[in-house]
Amino acid sequence: MAAAAPLQSLKEEATCCICLEYFTEPVSVECGHAFCLSCITQCWEALEANFPCPQCMETSQNKTLRPIRLVANMVETLKQLHFPNATPQEENMCREHEEKLKLFCKDDQRPICVICRESKGHRSHTVLPIPEAAQEYKDKLYSQMEHLKKELKEMQEWGEEESRKASELEGNIMKQRENILSTFEHLKQFLEKEKQQLLSRLEKEQEEKMKKIQEKLTPLEKQQSTHRSLITELERKCQQQDVDLLKDVKSVLSRCSEVKALKPQEDAPGMETPLLSTTRHAHLQEKLTELKETFPAEMDWRYVKSCERE
Known part of the structure; x- marks a missing residue:
């Protein structure tokens, strides 16, 4: 009986937890647990992403299956060495009572035989027939898969919506950028044109007003020169002797009376108005x-x- 315990442990290691039989084409998933190729393929048949491990429920993004040649060789050796003529179903035996494992203890989470069921260790536990327990947990697995698939679909739809918003936002920003650049370019051209027109008008108005001012200054300067000549002549006359002073004083005074000072003229409308106004x-x-x-x-x-x- 003691020798049977290690053998039974080895057989359990070589058994698929899905079909409860010896591994057939054993493969491992990303978490390291092993299953029959057909069993894990059937479990993942309806999934497109987030593939759960049926044993520990850890999910992986890729459907990565790695063949385990060592386990496959071990299964073949067990079949030939210990039970060469037995089928995998017959080898699912209780290592303690050498009875077939027909029941599943939900408390201990392992298969047991009918004798184990009546033992003190399992008497108060919840026990189900293995097919019934397998179907119960299979339903739970499928329920979890459907829940995960639904969540995955919702997340994909949400991601697609956010991607659409991002793309739409990027397009709107690009259009607004083009509109801003175009608006400021037109504004720049308009202001440059206005600047050149105003500067041209300012220069033209300056020429016109300077011309009018010069037209006033020319006779004014001429008249100022006449006044200075008469003032000089009068100063010399006043310095002469009395006899000399009286000789042509009447002529000098006559010329002085004939000279008339120019009066300031009113500017034409707009002369004092700056262009800025x-x-x-x-x-x-x-x-x-x-x-x-x-x-x-x-x-x-x-x-x-x-x-x-x-």
Whole structure:
């Protein structure tokens, strides 16, 4: 009986926990547990992602199955060495009572025989026939799979929706960027055109007003020269002897009375009006003020003006 215990333990290691028979084409999943190739393939048949291990329920992203040649060789050796003529079903025996394992203890989570069921260790435990227990846990496994598949589908749909939002946001941002660049480029061209027109008008108005001022200055300068000559002549006359002073004093006084000083003329309308006060420029300043007020309060307009100077 003592020798049978290690043998029974070895047989359990060579048994698939899904079909409860010796491994057929044993393969391992990512967590390390082994199953028959057909058993694990059937469990994962309806899944596309998140493949759970039927033994520990740890999930893996890929359906990775690795053949275990050592276990396959061990199964063949067990069949030939210990029970060469026995079937896998006949070898599912209780190592303590040498009875077939027909029951499953839910408390200890292992198969037992009918004699184990009546023992003190299992008498108060919940025990089911192995097919019934297998079906119960299979239902739970399938229920978990359906739940995980539903959650996976919801997460995929959520991910697709978020990806759609990200793509839509990226497209909107790109359009807004293009609109901003286009708007400021047109604004830049418009302001440059307005600047050149205003500067041209300013230069033209300066020429016109300077011409009119010069037209006033020319006769004024000529008359000033005449006055200076008469003043000089009168100063010399006053310094002469009395006889000499009286000789042509009447002629000198006559010329003085004939000279008339030029009076200031009123400027033509607009002569004193600077270009900055013209209707066009005043309207432009008004629009610029409105534009500045549309920007957020936290934007430092001085920074914008410094950028324009650069």
